[in-house]
Amino acid sequence: MAWPLAASGAAATLGAAATGVVLLMPIDGGTQAWIDSPTAGATLMAGSIVVTAHATDPDEIDALTLTVDGERVDDDKAPDRTGLLAFGVFDWMATPGTHTLRVAQVGGSETVSDELVVTVLDPSVPAAPPVVEPTPSATVSATPSASTSPSASPTTSPTPTGSASEIPKPTKPVQPTKPAPSTTAAPPPAPAPVIDSAAFTGPWASDPKLYTFASCPYTVRVEARIRNATQARVAVSGVGSFPMSSSGSTWAATLVSGFDAGQVGTHTVSVTASGPGGTTSKTVGTLTIAPSCPKD
The missing domain is CATH 2.60.40.10 (Immunoglobulins)
Structure with missing residues (x-):
């Protein structure tokens, strides 16, 4: 009871x-089981986590069972019932890593929920500081140019004259500066x-x-x-x-x-x-x- x-x-x-608890009512009257919290893809801190779930079945549901990565971790042997709907609460001592959660009925149609994957972080491990990539500066190169201006005199022996502009020396490319080391401290x-x-x-x-x-x-x-x-x-x-x-x-x-x-x-x-x-x-x-x- x-x-x-x-x-x-x-x-x-x-x-x-x-x-x-976010109550997700089933669409039809069939047998179903689903996890309310945490939600799929959630990122949690290691430690005691409360998991809530619902199941619906026209027959009596004796209990609800929580499994993590295929291992049974807790049972709610007396879920609250409202009509065909049963509500269960579980305690899970979460460890760091990626884990797969499922809830199953005990009694009734023995329905099992879909898999729900969450990520658990270790609060004692500080987050890595962001990596700053250096941005190289553009290099400047010089392109030599030359011009010739021929001219002719009205005499029978024209003597061409010409001049060439001085070719500039190419400049050295600008070296990229090294990024300053990160001073971001780990959060307490x-x-x-x-x-x-x-x-x-x-x-x-x-x-x-x-x-x-x-x-x-x-x-x-x-x-x-x-x-x-x-x-x-x-x-x-x-x-x-x-x-x-x-x-x-x-x-x-x-x-x-x-x-x-x-x-x-x-x-x-x-x-x-x-x-x-x-x-x-x-x-x-x-x-x-x-x-x-x-x-x-």
Whole structure:
């Protein structure tokens, strides 16, 4: 069954748009699978990358699987479903190089998406400075010229007279100047993400507890103060991870009841933040998942 998630702030108002997902609806009602982000040909920085995808199938889709270069890297065992449409979120620890991503259905028609190729850069390797090609100057050459002006006198023995202009000496070609060495400095490395604080908030912060009954009104809110991050997620051990929305340096996510019976018990909750400078995590505390729902 799906794990519902209600994000606060901008995420609660804008839904999928708040997490950077571009929903590409299928043209027909057949079975399809496709990757929303990153996009084909994207250039990314090495580190933790969030990959999102959709699939559609008239039959039940049990899970979605992400493969990179043919190797299975992550599963979303409880994708969110809206009608025939399933939405999955994956974590990929990207390494430098060119990689091929695909998403496959588990269950239903077992449909596999088209290949999507991205490039991952190493942030610790500075970009090479541009090479300046010298432009040779034009050479100047002289072309000798001569002129003769004959003249005749009215006598019976004409004596021709003539003069020749002086032939100039050719000049030496101008040597091209050498380009000045480049003084472009390598850009400084991106600052690493920093989680200043992470905690449970709200009316049940002192005893965070959720239940298996989906309509149970109990929720748990997680807030964190994070710097130098472009994305953050709340991870519940043995259950999965959930995206957080941001408002300035404050990131938040609200977890709601509605878990499988097999997930009843105590789970460690942590916050993971990532950005161009790397990835970091911080433990929030423990969350209890209990059966049914208490009566108010």
